Amino acid sequence: MQKSVSLHTLGCKLNYSETSTIAGKFSESGFAMKPYGESSDIFVLNTCSVTDNADKECRQIIRSVLNKNPDTYIIVTGCYAQLRPNEIAEIHGVDLVLGANEKFKLFDYVNNFEKKDLSCVFTSPISEVTDFDYAYSSDIDSRTRAFLKIQDGCDYNCSFCTIPLARGKSRSLGIDKVIDNAKKLIDTGYKEIVLTGVNTGDYNYRTDTGNRDYRLMDVLLELEKLNIPRIRISSIEPNLLTDEIIQLVKSSNSICRHFHIPLQSGDPEILKLMRRRYSRDQYEDLIYKLNSEIPGVGIGIDVITGFPQETEEKFMNTVKFLEPLPASYLHIFTYSERKNTFAVTLPGRVDAGSRRERSGILREISNKKRLAFYRKNVDKTHKVLFETVKEDDFIYGFSENYIKTRVKAGHKLENTILNVRISSADTFNFTEGSIAA
Numbered sequence: 001m002q003k004s005v006s007l008h009t010l011g012c013k014l015n016y017s018e019t020s021t022i023a024g025k026f027s028e029s030g031f032a033m034k035p036y037g038e039s040s041d042i043f044v045l046n047t048c049s050v051t052d053n054a055d056k057e058c059r060q061i062i063r064s065v066l067n068k069n070p071d072t073y074i075i076v077t078g079c080y081a082q083l084r085p086n087e088i089a090e091i092h093g094v095d096l097v098l099g100a101n102e103k104f105k106l107f108d109y110v111n112n113f114e115k116k117d118l119s120c121v122f123t124s125p126i127s128e129v130t131d132f133d134y135a136y137s138s139d140i141d142s143r144t145r146a147f148l149k150i151q152d153g154c155d156y157n158c159s160f161c162t163i164p165l166a167r168g169k170s171r172s173l174g175i176d177k178v179i180d181n182a183k184k185l186i187d188t189g190y191k192e193i194v195l196t197g198v199n200t201g202d203y204n205y206r207t208d209t210g211n212r213d214y215r216l217m218d219v220l221l222e223l224e225k226l227n228i229p230r231i232r233i234s235s236i237e238p239n240l241l242t243d244e245i246i247q248l249v250k251s252s253n254s255i256c257r258h259f260h261i262p263l264q265s266g267d268p269e270i271l272k273l274m275r276r277r278y279s280r281d282q283y284e285d286l287i288y289k290l291n292s293e294i295p296g297v298g299i300g301i302d303v304i305t306g307f308p309q310e311t312e313e314k315f316m317n318t319v320k321f322l323e324p325l326p327a328s329y330l331h332i333f334t335y336s337e338r339k340n341t342f343a344v345t346l347p348g349r350v351d352a353g354s355r356r357e358r359s360g361i362l363r364e365i366s367n368k369k370r371l372a373f374y375r376k377n378v379d380k381t382h383k384v385l386f387e388t389v390k391e392d393d394f395i396y397g398f399s400e401n402y403i404k405t406r407v408k409a410g411h412k413l414e415n416t417i418l419n420v421r422i423s424s425a426d427t428f429n430f431t432e433g434s435i436a437a
């Protein structure tokens with residue numbers, strides 16, 4: 001009888017794209033796919049390690065899957081599985097734990113999917129993790145936007161981050177494969193490709209003959225030749241956003257005028273403690289340069305609150321830095337202690353209440369920034385890729401510079417790119433628009 005599988009992802013876009021690849025392997029092997037939440041013979045959970053809630057969430061999800069069907073064969077993989085496999089193996093009901101090197105080879109480790117009393121763990125030391133499986137995924141199961149993984153791992157050593165420990169050294173997908181995969185995605189009907197990686201700006205591929213190095217700029221140039229309607233860079237470290245990439249985006253019809261650039265703190269001393277590779281001044285210069293070179297550019301900024309030694313005064317330095325900065329939204333993370341990082345050894349912990357409060361303050365600033373950005377675009381026309389229809393026949397989509405807008409038009413616009421005139425912006429959640437000529 002045909003066995004069924006359902007999968008669930010925690011964490012970042014990269015994890016989503018990798019879950020899609022694992023799903024593809026099940027599908028190729030003849031398994032029936034079930035949506036997450038429905039009872040299935042096998043369940044795969046792709047975990048994250050960004051916060052220390054991971055284990056709690058992992059336990060809850062496994063419990064709820066087993067409640068529906070106690071015979072479900074449970075596989076857990078992802079960053080948390082690489083970092084703390086034994087902790088996961090101890091969770092009652094887990095059958096198989098796969099680390100970073102093993103996650104795409106799960107059929108090498110199991111074939112009959114029969115539950116046993118004990119769980120099996122397969123992980124490799126992170127120094128041996130070199131696997132790179134092509135991965136892409138669609139957003140909310142639509143045929144609109146695909147996340148294409150071009151890079152994995154990270155050689156940076158930010159003091160708060162466990163990703164290098166969970167995903168290993170930086171490595172990049174060969175340029176030919178990037179191009180082939182992008183073509184496949186476009187042929188399947190996707191209108192937007194989001195280039196994804198742990199440190200996407202660090203893309204660096206040397207050809208087998210060793211006579212050519214490809215960097216992110218080269219990837220963008222190659223993809224531009226394919227007439228892809230839209231290419232978006234998921235996130236890029238500020239020190240890797242070069243002038244030539246800025247100029248390319250400025251002149252391109254397909255690369256989105258939208259950047260997601262981690263800052264993490266606006267206080268120079270905290271930035272140093274975080275071991276980031278830029279100064280506050282360099283970051284500020286970059287944001288102003290982007291605004292002057294690329295009019296209307298959308299900029300998202302990652303910030304962490306409550307890092308050790310972030311006093312009230314230092315937090316206010318971040319607030320004062322961010323408030324006037326011409327960016328369109330913030331993405332806020334509340335610091336949480338991670339084992340085996342330098343940050344966890346630092347004195348001067350910030351209490352949980354202050355961490356939460358600071359995140360709330362930054363969320364307010366983010367909402368104001370987004371609304372101000374939306375309002376600046378009222379009466380302007382943008383190309384919008386329509387994605388989903390929600391209540392009352394409104395269809396929602398994003399402009400190339402990441403303005404969420406809706407028009408009343410229903411399903412017929414799904415997965416089309418049309419000119420939309422932004423007519424009003426009353427909330428930071430979305431703008432209202434109408435189809436323009």
Ligand code: SF4
Nearest residue numbers: 154156157158161163
């Ligand atoms: S750049 Fe820093 S924060 Fe980002 S993945 Fe690498 S180590 Fe982590």
